[in-house]
Amino acid sequence: MILILLTVAALLSVYMVGFISVNSAYPQSQRNYIPSGETFETQEVEVTLIDAELINQKEIIKDKDIMTVLDVTADQLREEDLYLTVVEAEFKNQGNQTARLDLTAFHLETSGASFQFFYPLMVHYNDTGMVFELEPGGETTLQLPVPIFKVSFSQDKWRRITEQKYFIVYSLYPEKNMAGIKFR
Numbered sequence: 001m002i003l004i005l006l007t008v009a010a011l012l013s014v015y016m017v018g019f020i021s022v023n024s025a026y027p028q029s030q031r032n033y034i035p036s037g038e039t040f041e042t043q044e045v046e047v048t049l050i051d052a053e054l055i056n057q058k059e060i061i062k063d064k065d066i067m068t069v070l071d072v073t074a075d076q077l078r079e080e081d082l083y084l085t086v087v088e089a090e091f092k093n094q095g096n097q098t099a100r101l102d103l104t105a106f107h108l109e110t111s112g113a114s115f116q117f118f119y120p121l122m123v124h125y126n127d128t129g130m131v132f133e134l135e136p137g138g139e140t141t142l143q144l145p146v147p148i149f150k151v152s153f154s155q156d157k158w159r160r161i162t163e164q165k166y167f168i169v170y171s172l173y174p175e176k177n178m179a180g181i182k183f184r
Contacts, residue, residue, distance in 0.1 A: 030174070032178065033179075033180065034178065034180065036049060036181060037049065037050070037182070038179070040179055043101050044099045047092075047170070048090045049089050049180075050141070052085065053086045054162060054183045055086065056083055066124070082148070083148045085148060087146075087168060088141060088142075088144075089168075091140050091142065092134075093134035093135065094137070095136060096136045097136060098136065099134045100131065101132055102131045103122070103130040108146040108166060108181075109168075110165065110167070111164055112157065113152045115147075116146070117146055118145055118146060118147055121145035125142070126143055
C-alpha cells in the first residue's frame with residue numbers, strides 16, 4: 001500500500017513539474033482585437049474586412065449552387081440547422097516581393113466555437129483555394145465562406161446565434177490576433 005502511494009506521489013510530482021515548466025515556457029497568448037473595418041497586416045499582406053453577411057438556412061436553400069457545394073439537400077437539413085457566414089476581405093501586397101498568403105491559418109471564431117473556411121465554398125465564391133499569391137502592389141477581394149452548424153452550439157447559444165460577436169482569427173501564438181466582424 002505504501003509502495004502504491006509513493007508511486008502515485010512520484011507520478012503526480014513529475015506531472016506537476018512538467019505542467020509548470022511547459023506553462024512557464026509557453027504562457028497564455030495575449031489577445032489583440034482589431035475593430036471591424038480596420039486594416040491589419042499578416043503574412044506580409046494588408047487585410048481589411050469590408051463586409052460580412054450571416055445567411056440563414058431559408059436563403060441558403062434557395063441557392064441551388066451552394067446546396068450542391070455543401071453536398072446536402074433541403075430534406076437533410078432540419079429547420080434552422082445551418083447558417084453561412086460570408087466575409088468580404090480585401091488583400092493588398094504593399095511590399096516589393098510576391099507575397100504568399102495561406103488562409104488555412106485563418107478561422108472564424110465566436111463564443112465557444114471556431115470554424116475553418118470551407119474550401120469547396122472558397123472555390124465556388126472565388127475560383128481560388130486556401131493559398132494564393134499577390135504580386136508586389138497587387139490586391140484582390142475575396143469572399144471568405146464559413147458554414148455554421150447547430151451541432152456546434154448549446155441550445156441557448158444557438159437561439160442567440162445572430163447576436164454573438166464574431167471574429168476572424170489570423171494568428172494564435174504568441175499573440176492571438178482577432179479582427180472583428182460586423183454583419184449587415
